[in-house]
Amino acid sequence: MNDRLVLLGSKGGPALRPGGPWPTASLLEFGGRTIVVDCGLGVTRGLVDAGISLKALDLTFITHLHSDHVLELGSLIHTAWTAGLATPVTVFGPPGTGHYWQRFCQAMEFDIEIRIVDEGRPDIRDLITVEEFGEGSVLDERGLTVTALRVDHPPVTDCFALRVENGGRSVVFSADTAFFPPLAGFAKGADILVHEAMLAEGVERLVARTGNGARLREHLLASHSFADEAGRIASDAGVKRLVLNHLIPADDPAIGEADWIDAVRKTWSGDLTIARDGLVVPLSGEHAASGEETA
Numbered sequence: 528m529n530d531r532l533v534l535l536g537s538k539g540g541p542a543l544r545p546g547g548p549w550p551t552a553s554l555l556e557f558g559g560r561t562i563v564v565d566c567g568l569g570v571t572r573g574l575v576d577a578g579i580s581l582k583a584l585d586l587t588f589i590t591h592l593h594s595d596h597v598l599e600l601g602s603l604i605h606t607a608w609t610a611g612l613a614t615p616v617t618v619f620g621p622p623g624t625g626h627y628w629q630r631f632c633q634a635m636e637f638d639i640e641i642r643i644v645d646e647g648r649p650d651i652r653d654l655i656t657v658e659e660f661g662e663g664s665v666l667d668e669r670g671l672t673v674t675a676l677r678v679d680h681p682p683v684t685d686c687f688a689l690r691v692e693n694g695g696r697s698v699v700f701s702a703d704t705a706f707f708p709p710l711a712g713f714a715k716g717a718d719i720l721v722h723e724a725m726l727a728e729g730v731e732r733l734v735a736r737t738g739n740g741a742r743l744r745e746h747l748l749a750s751h752s753f754a755d756e757a758g759r760i761a762s763d764a765g766v767k768r769l770v771l772n773h774l775i776p777a778d779d780p781a782i783g784e785a786d787w788i789d790a791v792r793k794t795w796s797g798d799l800t801i802a803r804d805g806l807v808v809p810l811s812g813e814h815a816a817s818g819e820e821t822a
Contacts, residue, residue: 529556529809529811530556530557530558530696530809530810530811531554531555531556531807531808531809531810532553532554532555532556532698532719532721532770532807532808532809532810533553533554533555533556533573533577533805533806533807533808534553534721534770534772534802534803534804534805534806534807534808535549535552535553535554535569535570535573535574535577535804535805536548536549536550536551536552536553536565536567536568536569536570536573536804537549537551537772537773537774537777537802537803537804537806538550538551538595538773538774538775538776538777538778539551539595539703539723539725539751539773539774539775539776539777540595540733540775541567541568541593541594541595541598542737543568544736544778546778547777547778548774548777548778548803548804549567549568549569549570549573549804550567550568550569550595550596550598551565551567551595551596551772551773552564552565552566552567552569552570552573552599553565553700553721553772554573554574554577554579555691555698557671557691557693557696557698557810558669558670558671558693558694559669560585560586560669560671560693561579561583561584561585561586562585562586562587562588562691563584563586563587563588563603564588564590564689564700565588565589565590565596565597565700566587566589566596566597566598566599566600566603567594567595567596567597567598567599568595568598568599569599569804570599570600570603571599571602571603571606571607573804573805574603576805577805577807580610581603581606581607581610581611581612582607582610582611582612582613582614584603584604584607584612584616585616586616586617586619586666587600587603587604587616587617587618587619588618588619588620588665588673588689589618589619589620589621589624590621590686590687590688590689590700590702590703591621591680591683591685591686591687591702591703592620592621592623592624592627592683592685593683593703596703597620597624597627600618600620600627600628600631601627601628601631601632601635604616604618604651604655605631605635605638605639605651608648608651608654609642612651612654613649613654614654615654615655615656616654616655616656617655617656617657617658618655618656618657618658619657619658619659619660619665619666619673620657620658620659620660621659621660621661621685621686621687622659622661622685623659623685624657624659625657625659628655628657632651632652639651639652660675660687661675661677661685661687662675662676662677662687663675665689670693670694671691671692671693672691672692672693673689673690673691673692674689674690674692674713675687675688675689675690676688676690676709676710676713678701678702678703678704678705678707678710679704679705679706679707679750680702680703680704680705680750680751681705681749681750683703683750686702686703686704687702688700688701688702688704688710688713688714689702690713690714690717696718696810697716697717697718697719698717698718698719698720698721698810699713699714699717699719699720699721699764699766700721701714701720701721701722701723701752701757701760702723703723703750703751703773704723704750704751704752705749705750705751705752706752706753706756706759706760707752707760708760708763710760710764711759711760711763711764712764713764714760714761714764714766715764715765716764716765716766717764717766717767718766718767718768718810719766719767719768719769719770719808719810720760720761720764720766720768720769720770721770721772722752722757722760722761722769722770722771722772723751723752723757723771723772723773723774723775724752724753724754724757724771724772724773724774724775724787724790724791725747725751725752725753725754725774725775726753726754726774726775726776726782726786726787726790727753728782728786729775729776729779729781729782730744730747730748730775730776731744732776732779732781733747733775733776733779734747747775751775753790754771754787754790754791755790755791755793755794756794757769757771757791757795758791758792758793758794758795759794759795761794761795761797762794762795762796762797766797767797767798768797768798768799768800768808769791769795769797769798769799769800770799770800770801770802770808771787771791771799771800771801771802772802773802774787774801774802784801787801788801
């Protein structure tokens with residue numbers, strides 16, 4: 528298995544609009560492990576389209592409990608179960624993830640119970656272990672290490688960047704965060720930094736289109752990073768490649784890839800990828816599949 532990062536969902540926020548991309552989810556195949564980072568709506572379809580057998584689901588990480596990162600966690604696991612999952616799966620998430628999983632199983636109790644009896648399936652509740660984490664070490668297993676850094680995403684306090692390392696290589700996910708200088712130290716020397724990004728010129732139109740978020744503008748400005756700020760983190764960290772993801776807005780017809788490039792080039796001159804659903808970023812140094820911008 529070739530190590531790769533697949534951007535399953537590239538938009539920030541939970542709303543879906545005609546022709547637009549899916550919310551946040553990433554696949555990291557790394558060191559022989561299949562790792563899912565965040566489970567926004569569409570993650571299950573995205574994994575299947577990336578060629579992943581759902582019954583081989585392995586490690587899943589949730590950075591925080593906003594719906595565009597966790598909405599399809601239960602559905603992914605349940606669908607994997609109906610596809611033949613019979614081996615244990617560990618889900619790592621912030622405090623509250625266990626409560627989410629327990630309530631999901633309660634909501635699906637009729638279906639779970641009847642499939643166990645009628646189809647002879649193992650009890651899904653016995654297959655899944657939820658490990659809630661805070662800042663610091665999250666996982667150290669068979670050469671794979673994962674560490675977490677609490678980032679700045681008010682009003683959510685349990686929101687964590689993740690650094691995944693194996694064999695001397697590393698991938699860092701910023702999670703959702705306002706400009707947060709300590710993230711540069713956390714991402715120091717990473718092969719890939721996946722960082723959220725926002726464009727100021729799209730914020731007003733996004734707020735107007737959404738309609739029912741009276742304080743959405745204030746949230747966006749207080750809790751997310753502009754593209755040039757993501758570039759500053761990447762430059763200060765000395766990473767090998769910056770991937771702009773969780774794009775806000777990602778579905779504005781007046782904003783294209785060139786706009787993201789122009790914004791981030793003010794602060795970042797290195798290798799650059801602008802996320803798109805299904806985009807593959809190899810970890811071995813080759814250019815990303817399906818089109819990718821590189822300086």
